[in-house]
Every structure is written in C-alpha cells, then in structure tokens.
Amino acid sequence: MTAPEFDAAFRDEFRTLLRWRRDVRRFRRDHVPQALLTELFALADLAPSVGLSQPWRFVTVADPQRRAAIRANFACENALALGALSDERAAIYARLKLAGLDAAPVQFALFSDPDPAQGHGLGRRTMPETLAFSSVMALHTLWLAARTMGLGLGWISILNPDAARGVLDVPQAWDFIGYFCLGWPEQACETPELEREGWERRRAGEVVER
Amino acid sequence: MTAPEFDAAFRDEFRTLLRWRRDVRRFRRDHVPQALLTELFALADLAPSVGLSQPWRFVTVADPQRRAAIRANFACENALALGALSDERAAIYARLKLAGLDAAPVQFALFSDPDPAQGHGLGRRTMPETLAFSSVMALHTLWLAARTMGLGLGWISILNPDAARGVLDVPQAWDFIGYFCLGWPEQACETPELEREGWERRRAGEVVER
Numbered sequence: 001m002t003a004p005e006f007d008a009a010f011r012d013e014f015r016t017l018l019r020w021r022r023d024v025r026r027f028r029r030d031h032v033p034q035a036l037l038t039e040l041f042a043l044a045d046l047a048p049s050v051g052l053s054q055p056w057r058f059v060t061v062a063d064p065q066r067r068a069a070i071r072a073n074f075a076c077e078n079a080l081a082l083g084a085l086s087d088e089r090a091a092i093y094a095r096l097k098l099a100g101l102d103a104a105p106v107q108f109a110l111f112s113d114p115d116p117a118q119g120h121g122l123g124r125r126t127m128p129e130t131l132a133f134s135s136v137m138a139l140h141t142l143w144l145a146a147r148t149m150g151l152g153l154g155w156i157s158i159l160n161p162d163a164a165r166g167v168l169d170v171p172q173a174w175d176f177i178g179y180f181c182l183g184w185p186e187q188a189c190e191t192p193e194l195e196r197e198g199w200e201r202r203r204a205g206e207v208v209e210r
Numbered sequence: 211m212t213a214p215e216f217d218a219a220f221r222d223e224f225r226t227l228l229r230w231r232r233d234v235r236r237f238r239r240d241h242v243p244q245a246l247l248t249e250l251f252a253l254a255d256l257a258p259s260v261g262l263s264q265p266w267r268f269v270t271v272a273d274p275q276r277r278a279a280i281r282a283n284f285a286c287e288n289a290l291a292l293g294a295l296s297d298e299r300a301a302i303y304a305r306l307k308l309a310g311l312d313a314a315p316v317q318f319a320l321f322s323d324p325d326p327a328q329g330h331g332l333g334r335r336t337m338p339e340t341l342a343f344s345s346v347m348a349l350h351t352l353w354l355a356a357r358t359m360g361l362g363l364g365w366i367s368i369l370n371p372d373a374a375r376g377v378l379d380v381p382q383a384w385d386f387i388g389y390f391c392l393g394w395p396e397q398a399c400e401t402p403e404l405e406r407e408g409w410e411r412r413r414a415g416e417v418v419e420r
Binding site: 019062080120141157 | 378
C-alpha cells in the first residue's frame with residue numbers, strides 16, 4: 001500500500017479547520033443523526049495512545065435527570081468561580097455563556113481508565129498521566145472531526161468531577177476528563193468567544209531553545 | 211466573513227490523516243527546514259486551551275550534551291521497564307524500538323505552565339489538570355500538522371520527568387508533558403508499530419450509555 005501524500009490544498013484546508021474549530025456554547029436544538037455520532041466515536045479510536053492502551057471511555061448522557069444533575073453541578077461551580085473573582089473580572093465573567101447544556105442535543109462525558117489491561121503498561125511506568133493525555137487526544141480528534149461535519153463541540157470543566165462521576169454511575173476508579181456538548185452551532189466564528197467578549201486574547205507562543 | 215464548509219473529499223482525506231498519523235521511532239537524518247518548525251509551532255497555538263490560557267511551553271533541544279542526557283535518562287528507564295516485565299512480555303519488549311533519539315534531527319520537550327496569568331484562571335478551578343490537557347492538545351495539533359507535511363513525530367514518555375526538567379533547565383514549577391522526536395520517517399505505515407511487532411492491537415471502543 002502506498003503512503004498518502006497531503007498536498008498544499010489539503011494543508012491549507014487543514015489550517016482552516018484548526019482556525020475555525022471553536023469551543024461552542026450556543027447550539028441549535030436540531031437532531032444529530034446517530035450515524036454521525038457513531039462515526040465520530042470510531043474516528044476517536046484512531047487517536048494516539050500510550051502503549052496502544054486506548055484508555056478513553058466515552059459515556060453518552062441522554063437521561064433527563066442525569067442531565068439536570070450535571071446542569072446543577074455546573075451552576076453551583078460556576079457561581080463559586082464567579083464569587084472568587086475581583087469585581088472587575090466578575091463583571092465580564094457574569095456576561096459569559098460558558099456552557100451549552102440548555103440546548104445541545106448531544107451530551108457526553110469522557111473518562112480515562114487509570115489501569116487498562118490493554119497496552120500491558122508500556123510507556124506509562126514513570127508517567128501514569130499519559131493515560132489521561134491519551135484520552136484527551138481522543139477527544140481532540142473527535143472535536144476536529146466534528147467540525148469537518150459542521151458540528152460544534154463545547155468542553156465543560158466547571159464541574160465537581162467526583163459529583164459528575166457519581167451522577168453518571170461509572171466505576172469509581174475512572175478519571176473524569178470532561179463533559180461535552182455537541183450539536184449544530186448557532187453561528188460559526190473564526191475568533192474565540194472569550195476573545196470576542198473581552199476575557200482574554202490569543203497570543204503567539206514563545207519557543208524556548210536549549 | 212463566511213464560515214468554511216468542509217466537503218466529503220476533505221473529510222475523507224482528514225480520515226486518511228488520522229489513519230496514517232503514527233508514532234514514529236525510525237527517522238532519516240535529513241535536515242528539517244526551520245520554516246517548517248516555525249509553522250508547526252504557530253499551528254499549535256491554534257489548539258483549544260482552558261480559558262484561552264495557552265499554557266504550552268515548547269523547548270527545542272539542540273545541545274548535544276542535553277540530548278545525550280535525555281538518551282541516558284531513556285536508556286535507564288527503559289531498562290527498568292524491561293526488568294519489571296514477565297519473561298514472555300520481556301521477550302517482545304526487548305525487540306521494540308521505542309525512541310528515535312539516535313537519528314531524529316529535531317527534538318523538543320513540552321512543558322505546561324501550572325499557573326499561567328493568561329486566561330485569568332477561567333475553567334480550571336475544580337480541574338487544574340485542564341492546563342496539562344490543553345498542552346496535550348497543542349502537541350496533538352502539531353503532530354497532525356507535521357504529518358500533513360510528511361513529517362513524523364514520536365512521543366517519548368519512558369523518562370524520569372524530574373531529571374528531564376533538570377537537564378533542560380526550565381522553571382521547577384513547569385509540568386513535564388513529554389519529549390518528542392521529529393523528522394522525516396524512514397517509512398510510512400498504516401498500522402502502528404506496536405501492532406506490527408505483536409505487542410498490542412487496536413480495538414473498537416465501546417460507548418457507555420446513560
């Protein structure tokens with residue numbers, strides 16, 4: 001089999017994908033076909049993982065009571081975060097919409113197995129956190145793939161992880177990576193919402209040389 | 211500005227990119243132009259980050275003594291990992307080539323700032339690990355972008371992180387994410403090397419429903 005070569009046109013469009021990815025918090029309520037979800041989770045399985053361990057554990061959340069409990073968890077932690085800010089920052093923070101839990105048609109959590117049999121432990125003896133890192137790359141793969149389909153994803157980390165694990169009734173040992181909203185975005189934008197709202201702006205990173 | 215739409219041809223080629231990414235350990239020694247490196251680090255800056263904090267700190271490593279110290283760190287930890295295995299697994303492990311440190315023309319480390327001013331703390335109060343997760347997504351962005359240019363990347367986690375931090379003379383507080391080899395791969399392959407060598411195989415993940 002011949003290895004694929006990616007031409008300049010593809011590289012340009014890939015850069016466009018990165019530039020327009022976005023963390024989405026404003027969703028239309030339209031249904032997302034199951035076939036698209038199935039394809040997204042299958043693409044996530046192509047992500048790199050330490051020792052080929054594939055420790056990602058995706059948990060779709062459809063049950064209204066569980067969704068309500070996650071919304072309450074977010075509301076509580078978001079209020080605490082707001083209360084911890086200076087007046088100046090709090091004024092901006094209060095205006096931000098930080099989750100699409102109200103409208104996103106698809107919601108799922110991601111956990112990471114901290115001791116999977118798969119992979120036989122390779123590569124993680126000194127750095128067990130590489131398991132969680134692998135799960136994050138599976139999520140990021142899904143995120144980019146979703147955008148190629150016109151779907152938006154939002155990552156919610158303003159949660160109590162222990163409470164979220166309890167609500168979702170998964171093994172105690174699993175590490176909570178995040179909770180995610182997925183659906184058709186109300187709008188597309190090249191600029192992050194946090195930048196548009198004046199919270200923070202993107203910068204060019206400095207590379208250190210050694 | 212009109213939002214881009216990605217067509218079926220792009221989605222197919224993006225899937226091909228995911229399928230052929232690979233963790234590369236066998237490199238040609240040919241030079242990688244600085245312009246490509248500059249572009250890769252700039253693309254990494256487009257990755258998602260909690261609160262737009264951009265906590266990734268890339269450290270390129272050119273100094274021969276530092277490179278030698280990293281090789282020694284790897285050799286030590288790889289020997290300890292081998293010694294901890296059962297005879298059956300050790301026989302396979304000993305055959306694996308787990309790092310391209312001998313030939314990769316470009317080497318760099320990635321650290322994550324555990325308390326960046328940028329982002330004003332948004333989104334990480336209950337989950338400080340989202341900073342490291344953001345840095346991992348920057349690395350994964352660079353990894354995919356490198357493959358679109360024909361470049362291969364290998365992630366080395368079989369290291370003592372504290373020793374690596376010392377060798378690279380970076381702030382004590384920075385979290386070590388990983389050490390990376392980059393260059394033109396000797397070969398391209400659709401199947402992971404760990405699978406070809408009989409260590410582990412890829413599986414289809416199961417999605418839990420709640």
